[in-house]
Amino acid sequence: MEFFSEIQHPHLDIPALKNLLTIDNLPSLCASISSATSDSGNAGNIYCLWGAFSLRRDEIRKGVRYALLDCPHALTWTITADEANEALIVHCTIDKTQPDPEFAESIEVFISDWSDGMRNALAKQAGC
Template sequence: MEFFSGIQHPHLDIPALKNLLTIDNLPSLCASISSTTPDSDNAGNIYCLWGAFSLRRDEIRNGVRYALLDCPHALTWTITADEANEALIVHCTIDKAQPDPEFAESIEMFVSDWSDGMRNALARQAGCFTPGVAGSFTQSKGAGSN
């Protein structure tokens, strides 16, 4: 199943975005993440709303991908600029088409916390900290749905 949210933010600086999205910074960017312990730039441990996990971080073309390596649902998420570089996308996936409703709600909260955290971080970088100034959109999509 897929979950995603977007923040309208034209002309994102991709290198600056990647520098912001370090393992050390995750707790300050997402309220669902309590703590992280980096082992390297791209690996470490994370304690989040679902418990403790090994974490992998990979820089990809327009942002960063994270994976909870020992998560029983193969949870991964990306923080990327969209193709037109007009919005920031938070995209999260799991390996179940029909997850337990409580688990799906917790993932929606996780994505929302990421969206809120990134909106605030981008506003601070722009020097105009006003939470919620950027537009946003959210959608969850199960496998096979339109």
């Protein structure tokens, strides 16, 4: 199943976006993530609303992809720039087409927290 949010933001700087989205910076960007530590820059551990997980971070063409490696639902999410629409996309997937309604609701909270956090971070970068 897929979940996503779109944040309007003109003139996204993709290298700056990737630099912002480090593992160690995740708690300041998403209220659903309590703590995060990086083992090697692209791997680490987080504690989030679902508990503790090993995390993998990969830079992709226009953003960053994260995966909870030991999540029973194969949860992954991306933060990417849609330059044509001047937007930032927060996109999350799991391996179930019909998840438990409570779990689906918690993913909506996760996406909302990411949207709020990125909106605030982008506003700070723009000096607003």
